[in-house]
Amino acid sequence: MHVPDGFLTAPVSVATGAVAAGGVALAIRGARKELDEKTAPMAGLVAAFIFAVQMMNFPVGAGTSGHLMGGVLAAILVGPYTGALCVTVVLIVQGLLFADGGLTALGTNIVLISLVTTFGGWAIFRVLIRALPKSRVGLLTSGGIAAFLSVPLAALVFVLLYLLGGAVDIDVGALTATMLGVHVLVGIGEALITVAVVGAVVSARPDLVYGARHLTPELTLRTGQKESAS
Amino acid sequence: MSRNRTFLAIGLAVALVIAGIFSYFASSSPDGLEYTAEDTGFLDSARNSATAGSPLADYGVSGVGNEWLSVGLSGIIGVLIVLLIATLLTGLLKRGRTSESADHSTSSADSSSSA
Numbered sequence: 219m220h221v222p223d224g225f226l227t228a229p230v231s232v233a234t235g236a237v238a239a240g241g242v243a244l245a246i247r248g249a250r251k252e253l254d255e256k257t258a259p260m261a262g263l264v265a266a267f268i269f270a271v272q273m274m275n276f277p278v279g280a281g282t283s284g285h286l287m288g289g290v291l292a293a294i295l296v297g298p299y300t301g302a303l304c305v306t307v308v309l310i311v312q313g314l315l316f317a318d319g320g321l322t323a324l325g326t327n328i329v330l331i332s333l334v335t336t337f338g339g340w341a342i343f344r345v346l347i348r349a350l351p352k353s354r355v356g357l358l359t360s361g362g363i364a365a366f367l368s369v370p371l372a373a374l375v376f377v378l379l380y381l382l383g384g385a386v387d388i389d390v391g392a393l394t395a396t397m398l399g400v401h402v403l404v405g406i407g408e409a410l411i412t413v414a415v416v417g418a419v420v421s422a423r424p425d426l427v428y429g430a431r432h433l434t435p436e437l438t439l440r441t442g443q444k445e446s447a448s
Numbered sequence: 449m450s451r452n453r454t455f456l457a458i459g460l461a462v463a464l465v466i467a468g469i470f471s472y473f474a475s476s477s478p479d480g481l482e483y484t485a486e487d488t489g490f491l492d493s494a495r496n497s498a499t500a501g502s503p504l505a506d507y508g509v510s511g512v513g514n515e516w517l518s519v520g521l522s523g524i525i526g527v528l529i530v531l532l533i534a535t536l537l538t539g540l541l542k543r544g545r546t547s548e549s550a551d552h553s554t555s556s557a558d559s560s561s562s563a
Contacts, residue, residue: 225485261537261538262535263459265531266530270467270527271463274466283479311533315526317496317500386492388488396483403480404480426455
C-alpha cells in the first residue's frame with residue numbers, strides 16, 4: 219500500500235509527516251525499554267526480513283497483488299515499539315533508494331504501514347492473547363487475527379486521509395468499498411505469512427519471541443508482576 | 449550466544465534467498481492501493497518520486513541488463529542496507545538505555561514502569 223507522491227494534498231502530507239515524526243519519537247522512547255539481549259540482535263534481522271518479504275507481491279484475485287506489511291509480525295517478534303522502528307527503517311530505505319512510496323508521502327507511509335499496523339495490530343493482539351489459551355495455538359491465533367485485521371485497518375486510515383485531503387474528488391463510497399475489499403484479501407496473506415514466520419521462530423527459539431514471553435515462565439519471573447503493564 | 453548467532457545467520461540467509469532469488473517471481477500486478485486508485489479514478493494524480501532516478505529505483509540495479517540478476521541484486525543490497533541501519537539504530541538505543549539506567553541506578557523507582 220505504499221502511497222506515491224501526489225495522492226494526498228500537501229497539507230495532509232505535512233500533517234501525516236508530523237504524526238509520523240511524533241510516532242517514531244514515541245517508538246524510540248519505548249524501544250529503549252524493549253531492547254535487551256534477546257530483542258536487540260533480532261531487530262536488525264526482523265527489519266531485513268520484512269524488507270525481503272515485502273518484495274514478494276502475491277496475487278489477490280484478478281489483476282491485483284499485495285504484500286506483507288509486517289507490523290504485527292515485527293511487534294510479536296521484537297515488541298511493538300522496536301517493531302515500529304523496524305518497519306519504519308524499511309519504509310525509509312524503500313522511499314529513498316528504491317523509489318517505492320513517495321518522498322512527500324513518506325510520513326503517510328510510516329503512519330499507515332508502520333504505526334497503524336504495528337500499534338493497532340499489537341492492541342488487537344494483546345486483547346486476543348488474554349482471551350485465548352496461553353499456548354502456542356493461542357499465540358498463533360492471536361497473531362494471525364491481529365495481522366489480518368491490521369491490513370484493512372491501515373486501508374481504512376488511508377480512506378480517512380483521502381477524505382481529509384485527496385488530490386481528486388472521487389466517490390467516497392466506492393473508495394471505501396474497493397479499498398477495504400481488496401485489503402481484506404491482502405490481510406489473509408498477511409495473516410498466513412505472520413503465522414508461518416512466528417510459528418517457525420517460536421518452534422525453534424521461543425525465547426526470542428517477544429509476544430511469547432508469557433509462555434516462558436523464567437522471563438516473567440524476572441519482574442514478578444506479570445500484569446503490571448496494563 | 450552462539451545459538452543466537454546460528455539463528456540470526458539462518459534468518460539472514462532466508463531473507464537473502466527471498467530477496468535475491470524468489471523476488472523475481474513476485475506478482476507484478478498493481479497492488480491493492482494502485483488497483484483502488486485506478487478503479488475509483490485517482491491513479492493519474494500519482495507523481496514520480498524524487499528518487500525515481502535512484503540506481504536502485506523500482507527494485508532493479510541500473511546498468512544490469514539481466515532482469516533476474518537486476519532484481520535479485522537490488523533485493524540483496526536492500527536487505528543488507530536495512531539490516532545495517534536497523535542493527536545500528538537498535539544497538540545505539542540499547543546502549544543509550546544501558547548508560548541511562550546506570551546513571552539512574554540510585555533511584556530504582558523509574559524501573560518499575562519497564563515491565
